[in-house]
Amino acid sequence: MRKLFVALLLFITAIGTSQEKYPQDAFRSPVDIPLVLAGTFGELRSNHFHSGIDIKTEQREGLPIYAIADGSVTRVKVSHWGYGKVLYIAHPNGYTSVYGHLQKFAPKIQEFVKKLQYKKKLYEVEDFPEYAEIKVEKGEIIAYGGNTGGSSGPHLHFEIRSSISEKPTNPLLYGFDVRDATNPTLQKIYGFPLSDDAQINQNKNTTAINFTRQKDGTFLADPVYATGTIGLGFIGYDRQDLAANHNGLYSVQQLVNGKVYTDYDL
Numbered sequence: 001m002r003k004l005f006v007a008l009l010l011f012i013t014a015i016g017t018s019q020e021k022y023p024q025d026a027f028r029s030p031v032d033i034p035l036v037l038a039g040t041f042g043e044l045r046s047n048h049f050h051s052g053i054d055i056k057t058e059q060r061e062g063l064p065i066y067a068i069a070d071g072s073v074t075r076v077k078v079s080h081w082g083y084g085k086v087l088y089i090a091h092p093n094g095y096t097s098v099y100g101h102l103q104k105f106a107p108k109i110q111e112f113v114k115k116l117q118y119k120k121k122l123y124e125v126e127d128f129p130e131y132a133e134i135k136v137e138k139g140e141i142i143a144y145g146g147n148t149g150g151s152s153g154p155h156l157h158f159e160i161r162s163s164i165s166e167k168p169t170n171p172l173l174y175g176f177d178v179r180d181a182t183n184p185t186l187q188k189i190y191g192f193p194l195s196d197d198a199q200i201n202q203n204k205n206t207t208a209i210n211f212t213r214q215k216d217g218t219f220l221a222d223p224v225y226a227t228g229t230i231g232l233g234f235i236g237y238d239r240q241d242l243a244a245n246h247n248g249l250y251s252v253q254q255l256v257n258g259k260v261y262t263d264y265d266l
Contacts, residue, residue: 022169022173022174022175023093023174023175024174024175025175026069026091026093026095026174027068027069027097027160027174027175027176028066028068028069028138028139029066029068029176029177030055030065030066030067030068030097030099030156030158031055031057031063031064031065031066031145031156032064032066033057033058033063034177034179034242035055035176035177035178036055036056036178036240036242036243037053037054037055037056037178037240037243037247038054038055038056038153038155038243038245039053039054039155039157039247040053040054040172040238040247040248040250041053041168041169041170041171041172041250041266042170042248042250042266043247043248044248049266050248051159051168052098052100052157052158052159052160052168052171053157053158053159053170053171053172054155054156054157054158055155055156055157055158056155056243057145057154057155057156059153059154060145060154061103061144061145061146061147061154062103062144062145062146063144063145063154063156064141064144064145065099065102065141065142065143065144065145065156066139066140066141066142067089067097067136067137067138067139067140067142068089068091068097068138069091069093069097069138070091070092070135070136070137070138071089071090071091071092071097071135071136072089072090072129072131072132072133072134072135072136073087073088073089073109073129073133073134073136073142074088074089074090074096074128074129074131075087075088075126075127075128075129076088076105076109076112076113076126076127076129077125077126077127078113078117078123078124078125078126079124079126079149080124080149081149081150082100082149082150083098083100083101083148083149083150083157084100084101084102084146084147084148084149084150084151085100085101085102085103085104085105085143085146085148085149086098086099086100086101086102086149086157087099087102087105087109087142087143089136089142090131090163091163094162094163094164095160095161095162095163096160096161096162096163096166097158097159097160097161098157098158098159098160098161099142099143099156099157099158100149100156100157100158100159101145101146101147101148101149101151101154101155101156101157102143102144102145102146102148102156103143103144103145103146103147103148104143104144104146105142105143106140106141106142106143106144108134109134109142109143112127112129112134113125113127158171159171160174170250170266178240179240179241179242180240180241181241182238182239182240182241183217184236184237184238184239184249185236185237185238185239186211186219186234186235186236187234187235187236187237188208188234188235188236189208189209189211189221189232189233189234190206190207190208190209190232190233190234191206191207191209191224191226191230191231191232192206192230192231192232192233193205193206193228193229193230194228194229194230194231195228195229196228197227197228198226198227198228198229198230199226199227199228200224200225200226200230201224201225201226202225209221209222209224210222232254236249237249238250248266250265250266251263251264251265251266252264
């Protein structure tokens with residue numbers, strides 16, 4: 001979750017931060033292996049922003065999945081699509097954790113689902129158990145990792161939401177340890193004329209801007225000569241230390257002459 005700062009001529013990187021406070025010791029990891037991510041929070045997918053993180057399960061199914069804290073199952077669903085087999089667990093501190101693409105549920109949850117399937121005479125089912133009907137404890141095995149639903153390979157889709165608003169937040173804000181000392185990578189920069197009189201390097205069309213990587217890891221663009229109102233755009237990606245896959249950028253800040261001009265944080 002590293003931040004990419006964008007300036008007209010100079011690009012620098014730094015650790016992303018958040019002004020809000022999130023509990024740092026309330027939750028354990030949902031897996032007992034190092035957290036290596038196949039997908040990060042807020043990534044742009046084909047028709048939505050990714051609402052959780054995708055945790056790699058060593059390219060295999062059947063990895064034990066653990067409750068991150070004491071709580072109660074408040075939703076369980078089995079589907080051929082979406083999250084496939086998925087669990088929602090509400091915790092007393094006001095958060096709900098979500099575990100998707102599961103291979104199978106732990107025995108007591110599986111028994112609940114099996115009865116539901118027989119009752120409805122359907123494989124695909126969804127139910128909202130009463131609070132405390134299916135209790136779980138922190139560190140209890142609740143399921144096993146899989147590849148069900150709209151998944152292209154074994155992994156755990158994991159979310160932390162507000163139990164009241166159901167708004168998802170980045171799980172990495174809660175103290176989970178993911179090795180990430182790797183800065184985002186900048187691939188291309190473009191200038192965009194936005195007014196009728198705008199030109200970029202004597203060009204009235206979208207213009208690629210050349211740049212070079214500096215010894216300190218920042219990127220320095222060639223001089224840009226512009227008139228009128230222009231915009232800047234870029235193509236880039238982020239990576240974690242233990243994974244080669246490309247992830248979306250979590251936050252971007254643009255500075256013009258040292259002043260913050262635009263800023264977003266997913």
